[in-house]
Amino acid sequence: MHTLISLTAPAVVPAVEPVVAADWPGADAAVLLVALPLLSAAVLLLLGRRSDRWGHWLGVLASAGSFVVGVVLLLGMLGLPAEQRVHDVHLGTWLDAGALSIDAGLRVDPLSLTFVLLVTFVGTLIHVYSVAYMEHDAARRRFFAYLNLFVAAMLLLVLADSYVLLFVGWEGVGLASYLLIGFWNHHTPYAVAAKKAFVANRVGDVGLLVAMGLMFATFGSLDFSTVHANVAQASESTLTLIGIALLVAACGKSAQFPLQSWLGDAMAGPTPVSALIHAATMVTAGVYLIVRSGVIYAGAPTAQLVVAIIGAITLLFGAVVGCAKDDIKKALAASTMSQIGYMVLAAGLGPIGYAFAIFHLVTHGFFKAGMFLGAGSVMHGMDDQVDMRRFGGLGRYMKITYFTFMAGWLAILGIPPFAGFFSKDKIIEAAFVPVDGQPWRAWVFGTIALLGAGITAFYMSRLFFMTFEGKKRWSETRDGHEQHPHESPALMWVPMAVLAVGSVALGWVLQAVGFVTWLEPSVGHAEHEEPVLGVPVLIGLTLIAVALGLALAWRRYAVSTVPVAPPVGTVLTRAARVDLYQDAVNDAVLVEPGQYLTRSLVYGDKAVVDGAVTGLARLTVGTGDLVRRAQNGFARSYAAVMVVGVVVLAVVVLAVRG
């Protein structure tokens, strides 16, 4: 089990392949995890308005029930020795068609259980928050049905024991996100944003389908256990192709470069949805997929390098975009993109990074959910205003939101002892470890990760200072009605407070209980490797970068006055405001040619296909018109035709016989 993984080992090492352990009856309860929220969603959607009065509490209950089941499973698993912590729960044969036989089953192991607990815990808090946040929305019951569907799909995604069942959850997550982003679809831009997210995700889905096709062709099965056990038999080029296809899938779901453009627009959904998408579900799915397929990447170093490169690009991309956004939710969205970039970078570093990617994912789930809920609370108090240039000095009016947001802010900055310090710093350290004895990679990825930390500190501090510090830039009246910033009700601030506690303490708690060791049965054991610089030096450098970013933001956004109208800015600022022209590039490279193609296809359909049909009809009508002329009603002309006919016949007969 604890195979030694040397980083200089040859490419094909079936090292992190998990061993499926013997029976553990308790694992069967995992079915409940998916069933509870799914059932609740079905009830809420089928009963319709009849459940309007109590529907939201049913939603909260279902999510909380899943969490309780998750905790029970966790306690049960902690009682088992480490070698017996990977279990496949067989649910029955799903598809049986000739050579293709697919079983439905769940895999309960430390990795999936970590996700289950994160999704259900943060998800439940977001459910509770939504009860108050969506109170004045007539369709609150439907909102909770979709939230439950989202949670159920995400749980199915992380619990599936085969790529096929994972794909079901994968698509379910895509569907639920579409429904929730476009929840206020009577507003056209929101509906368009939902469609954009769906289409971008479809591109990723194609990647997953291609990967599954390759896997089935190579291994004849799509179960994790079969695929992972037979990886050693596949050629490196096949594994590289599978790895790249899986990366495309992860890019779509996790909003990584170049499929990240949907994430900013996804802010069209209600704020709790943003919190759910960004913290617990959806965007974490790509990281999960890569970590879960770690055995495949172990045999495909090229694909792994591409993963790291994509992560590094997205990390900087999101950070740069985050610096220029004035919309508080879009700035947070950019920061998610950047943080997921850290996780993908870590996952691209191989076994030494998997555990840290998941570690950062868990802490990020807490502090990002906390900050999104905080942003929702600010919007709640400020009449749905999202422009940070119209905030300022709000800390005095909403104390609880201020302090909970501060916990998330310090956590994402990586200030010790907040949660982000333990997880992000580990990723930076891992990035500085030379992979396959190539120091250049350590320097490149390490520097990018370090730089990213500094930029993160700048834009998150900018966000925090513009919102809560400085002078107030809002007026008492806006659009005719009065505006009084106020604290949100307890149903909203209690979840924020719980998440803030997590943002403060989760890092060292997980560190203390040995989170990395806990994940080893799933992701494999990695020998400790020394980074190119000493660990204390790296921590020092990171903290210096963070301090620089923080100080710069303090000088520009807390001490000096922030103009209400956005200044013109430098070229880079203007580019970052429009997502570094990603939308323009997508439009020019994909959307416009695509629309041109469809237009020419429509034209071809009309001209050629329809033309053939209508042309035939016109030919018939025209011939009929011509022939009709002969039927003029004059007996003598008929007689003339007969005479001509007879003469012609006679001539022909004579000519033929003669």
Add this chain to the structure above:
Amino acid sequence: MSLTHYLVLAAILFAIGATTVLLRRNAIIVFMGVELMLNSTNLLLVTFSRMHGNLSGQVLAFFVMVVAAAEVVVGLAIIVTIFRTRRSASVDDVNLLKS
């Protein structure tokens, strides 16, 4: 007189009859053209009958005459009726069957 003379005469008569049918508008004259064509064929039937020494052709000529007589009876009756209703004996005026 050789066979050719009879054939040429019959052809000329048939052509005159056909031309009459095609060119004249008066229904009575058209009828006369039709009769002329029938008689030209009768002439041919009789000619070939005599040439072959076979009476079938002559019998057929009688049949033609009988049919022609019947046709004239019916045809003239129709022409008279049309003339009474439409005050015209022109075949071009009788085009009511045209759509």
